Amino acid sequence: MAAVRADHKLVVLSNRGPVAWRAETDGTLRAGRGAGGLVTALVPALESAGGVWIAAAMSDTDRRATREGLVATDDAYEVRLLEIDTADLHAYLDVVSNQILWYAHHDLWNRPREPVVDDDMYTAWDCYVRVNELFASEALTAIGTDPAVVLVQDYHLALTPALIRAHRPDVRVAHFSHTPFAPPSSLAVLPGEWAARLLSSMAEADICGFHTDRWAHRFRLCLDDWGVTPRGRTEVFPLGPDVSSLRAQAGEPAVASERAALETQLDGRRAVVRVDRAEPSKNVLRGLAAFDALLHRRPDLAHDVAHVVLLNPSRQALAQYRAYLQDCISAAESINARVGREAVILHAEDRYARSIAAFTLADVIVVNPISDGMNLVAKEGPLLNERDAPLILSTEAGAHAELATVALSLNPYDVSATAAAMSTALDMGADERGVRAHRLRELAAAHPPADWLDAQLVALGVTP
Ligand code: G6P
Numbered sequence: 455m456a457a458v459r460a461d462h463k464l465v466v467l468s469n470r471g472p473v474a475w476r477a478e479t480d481g482t483l484r485a486g487r488g489a490g491g492l493v494t495a496l497v498p499a500l501e502s503a504g505g506v507w508i509a510a511a512m513s514d515t516d517r518r519a520t521r522e523g524l525v526a527t528d529d530a531y532e533v534r535l536l537e538i539d540t541a542d543l544h545a546y547l548d549v550v551s552n553q554i555l556w557y558a559h560h561d562l563w564n565r566p567r568e569p570v571v572d573d574d575m576y577t578a579w580d581c582y583v584r585v586n587e588l589f590a591s592e593a594l595t596a597i598g599t600d601p602a603v604v605l606v607q608d609y610h611l612a613l614t615p616a617l618i619r620a621h622r623p624d625v626r627v628a629h630f631s632h633t634p635f636a637p638p639s640s641l642a643v644l645p646g647e648w649a650a651r652l653l654s655s656m657a658e659a660d661i662c663g664f665h666t667d668r669w670a671h672r673f674r675l676c677l678d679d680w681g682v683t684p685r686g687r688t689e690v691f692p693l694g695p696d697v698s699s700l701r702a703q704a705g706e707p708a709v710a711s712e713r714a715a716l717e718t719q720l721d722g723r724r725a726v727v728r729v730d731r732a733e734p735s736k737n738v739l740r741g742l743a744a745f746d747a748l749l750h751r752r753p754d755l756a757h758d759v760a761h762v763v764l765l766n767p768s769r770q771a772l773a774q775y776r777a778y779l780q781d782c783i784s785a786a787e788s789i790n791a792r793v794g795r796e797a798v799i800l801h802a803e804d805r806y807a808r809s810i811a812a813f814t815l816a817d818v819i820v821v822n823p824i825s826d827g828m829n830l831v832a833k834e835g836p837l838l839n840e841r842d843a844p845l846i847l848s849t850e851a852g853a854h855a856e857l858a859t860v861a862l863s864l865n866p867y868d869v870s871a872t873a874a875a876m877s878t879a880l881d882m883g884a885d886e887r888g889v890r891a892h893r894l895r896e897l898a899a900a901h902p903p904a905d906w907l908d909a910q911l912v913a914l915g916v917t918p
Contacts, residue, residue, distance in 0.1 A: 462626075462916050463600045464505030465593050466531075467614055468607035469547065471509025472497050473526040473533050475519040483519050485526035488512075492607055492632050494830060498696040499907035500531045506596045508589060510543065511535040536592055538585055545581035547610065548771045549574075554644065555609040555652075558636040560735045560825040563643060571645060579648060583613060590617035597625060603916050605907075606659070608632050616655035626914040629656050630663040630691070633827040634852070635672040638679045653682045660686035661913050665693060665828040665852040691909050692856060694833045694901040704810050704838055713811035716762065719799050720815075723760045726876055727816035727843075729809045729831055731768035732779040732802060737824045737848070737866050738765065739778075742785045742798065744822075744872035749793060752877060756793060759880060762812050763800040813838040818879040820846045821853070822866045828852040832861075833898035842891035844879040846872070856900070860893045 474488045487493070488509075500507060511517045519526075520537045538546070554575070557563055569575070589611055593604055602622075606614050606629045615627045641649045653676055656662050662684065664670040670688045677684055703709070716725075726745065730736040745761040765782060769775040779802060786798040801808065813819070819835040832853040836845055847854055847861035854863065862875045882890075911917050 461601050463597055463602040464500075464503055465596050465602055465604045466496065466500065466505060466507045466607065467509075467589050467593055467604065467611050468492060468496070468507070469510050469551065469610035470512060471507055471533055471535055472500075473509075473516075473535065474512065475515040475524070475526075477515050477518075483515060483522070483524055485519075485524075494695070495632075495693055495903045495906065496607070497903075498699055499903040502530070502904045503907060503911075504530045505532075507531055507533045508592050508596065509533065509535055510547070510585075511537050512543075534592065534596070536588060538588065542581045542585060544771065545578035546585040548769065549578040550582035551610040552769050553772060553774070555612075556633070556735075558640050558644060559609060559631070559633040561634075561637060561640040562735055562824065563640065565643075569643065576645075579645075586611055586613035587617060590614045590621075593618055594621055597622065602626070603911065603914055604628070605630065605910065612652045613655045615659040619658040626916055627659045628661040628663055628910050628914055629659040630910070631669060631673075631827065632665070633669075634825050635664060635669040636676065637672050638676050641676050642679075649676075650680050650682070653677055653680050657682050657684040657686075661910060662686065662688045663691045663910060663913075664688070666690060666855045668855070669827065669852065687913070689913055691906050691913075692852075692901045693828055693830070693903065693906040694898055695830055695837060696903050697837060697899045700810075700834060700837055703806075704814060706807060708807035709811045709814070712805070712808040713815060716799070716808070716811055716815060719796065720760055720762075723758055724817040724880065725760055725762045725812070725815055726818040726820060726880070727762045727764075727812045727835070728820045728822075729764045729812060729835070730766070732765040732775065732782060733768050734774065734778050735824050735826065737822045738763065738782045739785055740866065740869050740872065741820055741822050742782065742789065743869045744876060745798065746789050746792075747869060747873035748876045749789070749797060751873060755880065756795075756797065759817075760796065761798045762816070763798055764805075764809050764812055765800065765802045766804045766809075767802055810838060814840050816843045817841055818846065818876060819843050820872075820876070821851060822846065822848045822864060822872060823851050824848075824866050826851040826853075832857060836891060836894040837898050839891065842884070842887040844882055844887060844890060845894060846875045846879055856897055857894065860890045860897065 473485045475483050511520045520535045603626045786800040813835045821832040829851040845861045848866040
């Protein structure tokens with residue numbers, strides 16, 4: 455890992471930070487790990503580089519910790535959580551970021567019904583602008599008069615590059631999108647001035663980073679369509695898991711007990727495993743429909759195979775997400791009712807040790823998103839797996855660009871093809887499984903977070 459030049463301060467901005475505070479029964483606040491793929495990626499990278507990480511206080515407990523001046527410090531980096539008014543936080547995060555921008559970038563619109571850009575939405579946009587201003591001003595405070603590198607993460611904070619640039623033209627700024635980027639037709643759904651402001655702010659960064667060429671290409675198409683000339687470059691920085699920390703987590707006793715519990719539920723059956731946030735872009739419903747179709751086609755599998763579906767409830771403040779999770783649970787229940795046993799083992803709970811355990815024992819891993827920036831699960835699963843499980847992978851996940859040669863590729867809308875891929879994976883002979891799994895592990899380990907961060911710093915010209 456190349457160190458940041460001593461005279462450059464490293465500042466990371468992300469909505470969700472690496473720390474989530476929780477209250478013990480006696481009221482004492484304790485710092486734990488923040489959730490999500492972005493945090494998983496950035497924590498190991500920052501551990502080697504150091505710096506200041508600015509993020510939103512996401513809960514009442516986080517806000518209390520901020521007010522009480524509690525700081526979660528790591529040896530290598532400092533975390534500052536911003537206290538944001540709860541109504542503003544809801545508008546900026548739930549409404550604009552996770553409803554509007556998430557849907558635009560993943561092209562998830564159900565156009566006859568959404569989005570509805572009404573007065574409330576315009577008010578929410580004003581909050582989004584205000585929260586971006588708050589982040590930019592906190593970044594400028596953290597920088598002081600030092601030379602600095604600011605790494606902005608994701609769509610929540612797309613307006614900060616221009617705000618930082620306006621005050622400190624010399625600061626090196628990178629904006630990295632952990633999501634896909636909207637195709638122009640999807641961004642065009644937003645009011646024109648919003649899209650223009652998002653693009654022209656990102657265009658003020660020295661580097662706009664994406665996981666794959668496809669998303670970088672879409673960003674360039676949008677810049678062209680809106681007539682925005684970028685100041686910097688658009689580049690691809692692929693990202694994979696930190697293999698050693700993944701393996702260390704797999705060795706925790708909690709994983710062994712979760713594995714034993716899953717094995718009891720499986721009762722000798724093989725496992726087709728998926729692990730996702732309960733999120734419409736993850737396409738869980740079509741995955742369940744495919745498993746149902748598989749059992750129809752292959753009654754011989756009914757007593758031999760189960761579908762393990764581990765869903766991490768996500769963004770439950772939003773009705774669409776709550777409804778989606780409920781629909782997944784209902785779909786699983788109706789398959790089980792039809793089959794007359796627990797053919798789908800579904801757990802809707804944030805339990806990391808169980809997710810790791812499921813990957814270790816999977817016989818097939820399914821990752822079928824409608825659209826996904828990278829999908830770290832597609833890499834973590836094969837790295838943790840102990841049974842040479844074939845990976846069934848959507849062409850629309852960023853990871854597909856790297857893993858296409860060894861995964862079983864699928865069109866995420868094609869339920870029949872997904873069922874066929876499950877069937878092929880379950881029938882695959884040991885030799886082919888072994889060859890594919892070996893290569894999968896090599897490819898999945900290729901871009902550890904420290905290298906991903908390093909590549910961005912090199913591109914920004916700040917390494918010695
Ligand atoms: C994706 C986004 C992240 C986000 C994560 C979890 O990975 O790129 O920015 O943090 O999803 O979503 P959440 O809304 O729970 O933070």
